[in-house]
Amino acid sequence: MVSTGKGSGPHRDGSGASGGGRRRGSVLASERREHLVRLAAELFAEKGYQATTVRNIADEAGILSGSLYHHFDSKESIVDEILSSFFDELNAANKAVLERGGDPRTVLAELVRNCFRTLVPHRAAVMVMQNDWNYLRRFDRFDYLARAEEETERLWVGQIERGQGTGLFRDDIDARLTYRMIRDTIWVAVRWFQPAGRLDAEGVADHYIAVLFDGISTGPR
Amino acid sequence: MVSTGKGSGPHRDGSGASGGGRRRGSVLASERREHLVRLAAELFAEKGYQATTVRNIADEAGILSGSLYHHFDSKESIVDEILSSFFDELNAANKAVLERGGDPRTVLAELVRNCFRTLVPHRAAVMVMQNDWNYLRRFDRFDYLARAEEETERLWVGQIERGQGTGLFRDDIDARLTYRMIRDTIWVAVRWFQPAGRLDAEGVADHYIAVLFDGISTGPR
Amino acid sequence: MVSTGKGSGPHRDGSGASGGGRRRGSVLASERREHLVRLAAELFAEKGYQATTVRNIADEAGILSGSLYHHFDSKESIVDEILSSFFDELNAANKAVLERGGDPRTVLAELVRNCFRTLVPHRAAVMVMQNDWNYLRRFDRFDYLARAEEETERLWVGQIERGQGTGLFRDDIDARLTYRMIRDTIWVAVRWFQPAGRLDAEGVADHYIAVLFDGISTGPR
Amino acid sequence: MVSTGKGSGPHRDGSGASGGGRRRGSVLASERREHLVRLAAELFAEKGYQATTVRNIADEAGILSGSLYHHFDSKESIVDEILSSFFDELNAANKAVLERGGDPRTVLAELVRNCFRTLVPHRAAVMVMQNDWNYLRRFDRFDYLARAEEETERLWVGQIERGQGTGLFRDDIDARLTYRMIRDTIWVAVRWFQPAGRLDAEGVADHYIAVLFDGISTGPR
DNA sequence: CATGAATGAGGCTTCATTCAT
DNA sequence: AATGAATGAAGCCTCATTCAT
Numbered sequence: 001m002v003s004t005g006k007g008s009g010p011h012r013d014g015s016g017a018s019g020g021g022r023r024r025g026s027v028l029a030s031e032r033r034e035h036l037v038r039l040a041a042e043l044f045a046e047k048g049y050q051a052t053t054v055r056n057i058a059d060e061a062g063i064l065s066g067s068l069y070h071h072f073d074s075k076e077s078i079v080d081e082i083l084s085s086f087f088d089e090l091n092a093a094n095k096a097v098l099e100r101g102g103d104p105r106t107v108l109a110e111l112v113r114n115c116f117r118t119l120v121p122h123r124a125a126v127m128v129m130q131n132d133w134n135y136l137r138r139f140d141r142f143d144y145l146a147r148a149e150e151e152t153e154r155l156w157v158g159q160i161e162r163g164q165g166t167g168l169f170r171d172d173i174d175a176r177l178t179y180r181m182i183r184d185t186i187w188v189a190v191r192w193f194q195p196a197g198r199l200d201a202e203g204v205a206d207h208y209i210a211v212l213f214d215g216i217s218t219g220p221r
Numbered sequence: 222m223v224s225t226g227k228g229s230g231p232h233r234d235g236s237g238a239s240g241g242g243r244r245r246g247s248v249l250a251s252e253r254r255e256h257l258v259r260l261a262a263e264l265f266a267e268k269g270y271q272a273t274t275v276r277n278i279a280d281e282a283g284i285l286s287g288s289l290y291h292h293f294d295s296k297e298s299i300v301d302e303i304l305s306s307f308f309d310e311l312n313a314a315n316k317a318v319l320e321r322g323g324d325p326r327t328v329l330a331e332l333v334r335n336c337f338r339t340l341v342p343h344r345a346a347v348m349v350m351q352n353d354w355n356y357l358r359r360f361d362r363f364d365y366l367a368r369a370e371e372e373t374e375r376l377w378v379g380q381i382e383r384g385q386g387t388g389l390f391r392d393d394i395d396a397r398l399t400y401r402m403i404r405d406t407i408w409v410a411v412r413w414f415q416p417a418g419r420l421d422a423e424g425v426a427d428h429y430i431a432v433l434f435d436g437i438s439t440g441p442r
Numbered sequence: 443m444v445s446t447g448k449g450s451g452p453h454r455d456g457s458g459a460s461g462g463g464r465r466r467g468s469v470l471a472s473e474r475r476e477h478l479v480r481l482a483a484e485l486f487a488e489k490g491y492q493a494t495t496v497r498n499i500a501d502e503a504g505i506l507s508g509s510l511y512h513h514f515d516s517k518e519s520i521v522d523e524i525l526s527s528f529f530d531e532l533n534a535a536n537k538a539v540l541e542r543g544g545d546p547r548t549v550l551a552e553l554v555r556n557c558f559r560t561l562v563p564h565r566a567a568v569m570v571m572q573n574d575w576n577y578l579r580r581f582d583r584f585d586y587l588a589r590a591e592e593e594t595e596r597l598w599v600g601q602i603e604r605g606q607g608t609g610l611f612r613d614d615i616d617a618r619l620t621y622r623m624i625r626d627t628i629w630v631a632v633r634w635f636q637p638a639g640r641l642d643a644e645g646v647a648d649h650y651i652a653v654l655f656d657g658i659s660t661g662p663r
Numbered sequence: 664m665v666s667t668g669k670g671s672g673p674h675r676d677g678s679g680a681s682g683g684g685r686r687r688g689s690v691l692a693s694e695r696r697e698h699l700v701r702l703a704a705e706l707f708a709e710k711g712y713q714a715t716t717v718r719n720i721a722d723e724a725g726i727l728s729g730s731l732y733h734h735f736d737s738k739e740s741i742v743d744e745i746l747s748s749f750f751d752e753l754n755a756a757n758k759a760v761l762e763r764g765g766d767p768r769t770v771l772a773e774l775v776r777n778c779f780r781t782l783v784p785h786r787a788a789v790m791v792m793q794n795d796w797n798y799l800r801r802f803d804r805f806d807y808l809a810r811a812e813e814e815t816e817r818l819w820v821g822q823i824e825r826g827q828g829t830g831l832f833r834d835d836i837d838a839r840l841t842y843r844m845i846r847d848t849i850w851v852a853v854r855w856f857q858p859a860g861r862l863d864a865e866g867v868a869d870h871y872i873a874v875l876f877d878g879i880s881t882g883p884r
Numbered sequence: 885c886a887t888g889a890a891t892g893a894g895g896c897t898t899c900a901t902t903c904a905t
Numbered sequence: 906a907a908t909g910a911a912t913g914a915a916g917c918c919t920c921a922t923t924c925a926t
Contacts, residue, residue: 489797489798489801490713490797490798492711492713492714492798493713493798547880569797572793573794573795573797573798574794576710576711576790576794577710577711577713577714577794580710602879605879609881610880610881611879611880611881612877612879612880612881614873615870615873615874615879616861616862616870619862619867619870620870620874620879622852622855623848623852623871623874626847626848626851626852626854627844627847627848627851630847630848630851631843631844631847633847634843640837641837641840646840649836649837649840650844652833652835652836653836653841653844653875653878654874654878654879655878655879655880656833656877656878656880656884657874657875657876657877657878657884658823658826658832658833658836658841658875658876659768659831659832659833659876659877660830660831660832660833660884662883662884663877663878663881663883663884
């Protein structure tokens, strides 16, 4: 996981107890932990966060539910790990695009590609954001996600407005409204998108970019 | 509620028990019932279906939770009423558009407008569909909603393909993929759309139609 | 229960839900509630607060543990009710003594008698204070008890010092230290005192007052 | 630890397992063990026996909770060690006083001083006895403590009655009742007594002895 | 039509303890 | 002598639902 600071990152639980000098031990521990996170992520994606019980997760791992608390101090901290890892990766990728620069059309296209590329390895996290955010947002510990999203909005809207300023994009559309439509369309695709299907992540991204920039109509605008 | 048949309509449970011979009484009862449904809908929209307890609903109505069961025989039947009423209205409107006919571009634009128009009075239902469908879909009683959606998909995809056939729409896009993107983008807007804001339902619909047909770019395609 | 205000009184749980116009209902409800409190009090006294489970209480009442939460919103709120009721009664009695006035020896003797008199009907509360206060004090909700005790200390110390000022009490003893010894000796007696035994509350109080004022020695001081 | 026989001493469990043939090793082990007992004692005194988890103790020692079981075979055996060491020391001191002999007033005064002197180094044990005995007494393994207390009661009551017989002490007081009051008052002082405060152990003992023998009043009895 | 009480299933979490490494 | 993982029992609490009054 690439923790980018900026207040992101899960509220990790008192790992202080597990000392820190040994080598193999902590690597293995972390492997076990990541395995459990992956199992939980799949269940959260499939059944939803609330409907997934810690027993479901433990069953999947072949242990008792209480044993999960050797690795995590709450169900929340598991989903936190899932979500923060997703946001960290996406933010890092977006930052890289911005640093590479380019005209707004290129930047926007790359941002779209970032999303679809991140969607594949973080399918569960995106699923949770789509289905369970309305529940999770009530917990203070997830405030950092709302703040991360606000920052992302500023980034996209900035590019759209820059494009309108240089005449690349139509002037009669609302930048913020447009951003939200783009964002939602992309992420909500997680509900049906199958990388193994006819179109892979790049394919869907290209399809989406095509429609986004030029619409579905033929002929002159 | 306009029950359009076709398997739609909530699975109302043993309404025979309380629907005795009274006339005026049942009108009042029905008003009370609709009031309770509205209260529940708002809570479902705000906190999510699972996170809303029957006690929350009862509190809002100023009664005890057990008393709700004089009006509904389960929490599921409440949300069923909310969702079926939304789908009934939308299906009816879509059918009307199809009957009016017209070229695919016109029809598609009208279908988009239907959605945004329905979104306003059925905000809660759309919210529930966006946030809680992943949970609700597991119950057999809601199968009818999945079937309704399949029918709607056929309807839209049919129009898009007709448009591609007549050269109105680009040939290099995937009709089903495009439909899903359109659908998701529209409904997910319920998360931020505020009819009292800068743009009303028609305004947002127009904005969306503009981008959909012609993209956000300027200049030749 | 005589709620004397002054920040005392348990954090009573949202009784707002149970409306308030009916007569017999709320009286009965309150009777049931008090019955449960009494059962819990006896268990807390016998086994300790922590070692008493909500199941123990429910079993004693012949209901399921979850059903307790129809009457209380937590185990803490039950013990709160027990303790606040005890403190309220004691504070009220002490206030009455102060208002009657008299020389410090008389007042002190009456305060002692107050304690032993209150001990009998509130045996469980005193037991909990002796055995479980070290645990309960960690919860903010019980801060009011610590504050009540501070006020009582001021009251007693005031009387002892007044007695020293008028030459009634020895000058070579520490008022605060003496108060604490008196207080502790009295309340800790709950561990062995049995009202049905050889001495009743008044008898033990008199015995204690005799030793307190004149010591156990014979002959000149 | 001075194990005085008479059923005292902790129920040490299978120490044969870890007490192999090493000499220097067992001294070090014993030091480590005593260190852990001291850490545990402080936590028990502060938070109570039940509320202190073995993990709390292990954290304090900088090890994992499972590792404690190389030194003790249960949480009970730790508190047993704390309490038996306290009782052993007190009993030995009391025996020495009895052996020195003297008139009941002198003996009683010395017994009181014994208590306050023992209280300081065994603060935690006394705290546990005050706060957690009601819980611990349910375990057979602590029966020996109840028996030790009975023996002590006989010892004190014997001295009081001897004093009443020789006319040193008032005849109108109950020996057993008086003993319990003295005992409770002394030990419960652990809740507020601070050796570093205005009065040290001897000072508090003298204060207490003065009030005990002559009361707080001035003038003739 | 509502109340008040209860059910029963289940949820998350804690914790003393065990044991292979 | 310690770790890291797990157990198993239990704890407090929640919630949809039922039902006599």
